[in-house]
Amino acid sequence: MRRRRYPSDTTLKEWALLEQLLPPPACQTPRGGRPEKHRRRDVVDAIRFLVDNGIKWRSIPHDYNIPWQTVYSIFARWARAGVIDHILHQLRSRLREHRGYCPHPVAIVVDSQTVRAAATVSKATRGYDPGKGTEGRKRHIAVDLGGLLVSVLVTAASVQDRDAARDLFSQLRQSQPQVTCAWADTAYAGALVGWAADALDLTLAIVTRPAGAVGFVLLPRRWVVERSFSWLMHARRTVRDYERLPAHAEAHIAWAAVTLMTRRLARLAAQP
Secondary structure: OOOOOOOOOOOHHHHHHHHOOOOOOHHHOOOOOOOOOOOHHHHHHHHHHHHHHOOOHHHOOHHHOOOHHHHHHHHHHHHHHOHHHHHHHHHHHHHHHHOOOOOOOOEEEEEEEEEEEOOOOOHHHOEEEOOOOEEEEEEEEEEOOOOOEEEEEEEEOOOOHHHHHHHHHHHHHHHOOOOOEEEEOHHHOOHHHHHHHHHHOOEEEEOOOOOOOOOOOOOOOHHHHHHHHHHHOOOHHHOOEOOOOHHHHHHHHHHHHHHHHHHHHHHHHHOO
């Protein structure tokens, strides 16, 4: 058994939370399959190490005893199958229940963040954001009122917030149909407000800066999603976008959120 040596490695309490949320191995399903060659905990630890430290796939430490190609293949397969989204939703529900809230959020806060893209990001999925003066990609996220990630969508940086929001809200309506209210900044104002109400029965409230305000102002609701972005940026893989596929960039953000939630739940479980 490999000795846990990195800060990103799962503790026993964290692994107990994650293990039960992973899909059963193929060999245990009716269709059957070969037994898995590598321990799942080592695979999860290798993915978390990459996300936390921002390394290349080929630089995954050898002491995990797993070829980097295998780790990448499992990462991609779990992202494609919705495994990471399932884990994210389950962990968020448990944290909300611990706080005394309904497990499923009915109100969200949305915002976007533009980050630079590496040379590995294709021209077809990157763009220039004139507002930020940055060429790369844009993350559009929705969080609950406690700042926990609910949904993420990655687009080219040239995509306007209000345009991407239509896809983000439609995605939310499918995965979280109970959501009825969303807060956003003025970049989401205009026709989007009426469209959200008519097409999705979603109330979109625009939070504006106070008249005459100068410099930084702490705005109601909006500060929640800004804090969430800062949490996610603690994982170095999210500081810049390296992924050829936007779906993989979304998966890295989800893994960063899953690590944060798992650690919180493990700390809560350790409290008397």
